[in-house]
Amino acid sequence: MSQLVSWQSRSGLESTVLVHHKPHTPDTQDTLPIRRVRAFGELLFVPISPQWPVAFARTLREVRPDLLHIHMPNPWAFCALFSAAARSLPWVVHWHADVPHDHPSWRMRLAYRPYAQFEQQLLRRAATIVVSSQTYLDASATLSAHRDRCAVIPLGLEAERPESAPPDWPNHDQLKLLAVGRLSYYKGFETLLDAVARTADVQLLLIGEGERRTALAARIAALGLHERVRMTGHLDDPQIEAAYRACDVFCLPSLDRAEAFGLVLLEAMRAGKPVVASAVPGSGMTEVVQDQQTGLLVSPGDPDSLAEALALLRERPDLRAQLGQAGRGRFEANYRFDPVGQSISDVYGQLLASSGRV
Incomplete structure (x- = not known):
């Protein structure tokens, strides 16, 4: 979202962003028009x-906007349904991911029932729904009744970003494997650890925080991987960028469509690195990664398939270079943020024109 707001500011489009802010979290975008609302932890992944x-x-009341751009999923966005001021505006709903109705947690499954009712009301009210890939849209039951108002606009990144000193890899003679993401159930990091245990001469740097950290640390110990796997916790953006530049291979082993697109894949491709990702049916990952061309797609949840891909890339530096170069080219051609920002701006313009606000 910060990239979108930065692009809009540079393009002369005035915007104001309302976001949650957790205590003790540093403000990193003070130059942007962001209003932060304090959150006191989370309940079922929802900010309190x-x-x-x-x-x-x-x-x-203070900004008097011409248009409302709502990012979903976010239950607090349902406030717009009960606001006369909000209902008087055209809405763009940015659909980042479906909320899974078959979540492993029974609490999440129970909470989804009332959530789904408000979710559909919000979608019916939207003038345009932005989805990150055609693959995800085609597979989304939630969006099935609203496809005539959906616009496919991929995620994107700025061409470059600052980096700091590279991370300390334990053994420079081994394949340097990187994974970045929230340590959550759907990310498949357990599968990745199992694959690393099956593959000699591979070391893993795992960047991120989340509710699975303790379980992942226990798995690392059980597999005897403490000398080959390092969990860093949270790192700032320049440190993460340096890790992309220093690694040999990037891996995103997600298990299901909760991984709607895989923005981290673009970050790796921007750095010219080969990627290994899960071929999850209905996920945009299978659009971002072209199998055997810009990376390798493997069966989700299958450590043997993943280990085979890692072993191949370990033995083939020429293939790593080929895939990484092709990935960088694909990023340049399809995922630079300027055309993405312009596409969203065009959606705004069309809605404002049709509503008589310009």
């Missing part, structure tokens, strides 16, 4: 933010 409805109403 009792001040949000008041902040939302105040922002609408």
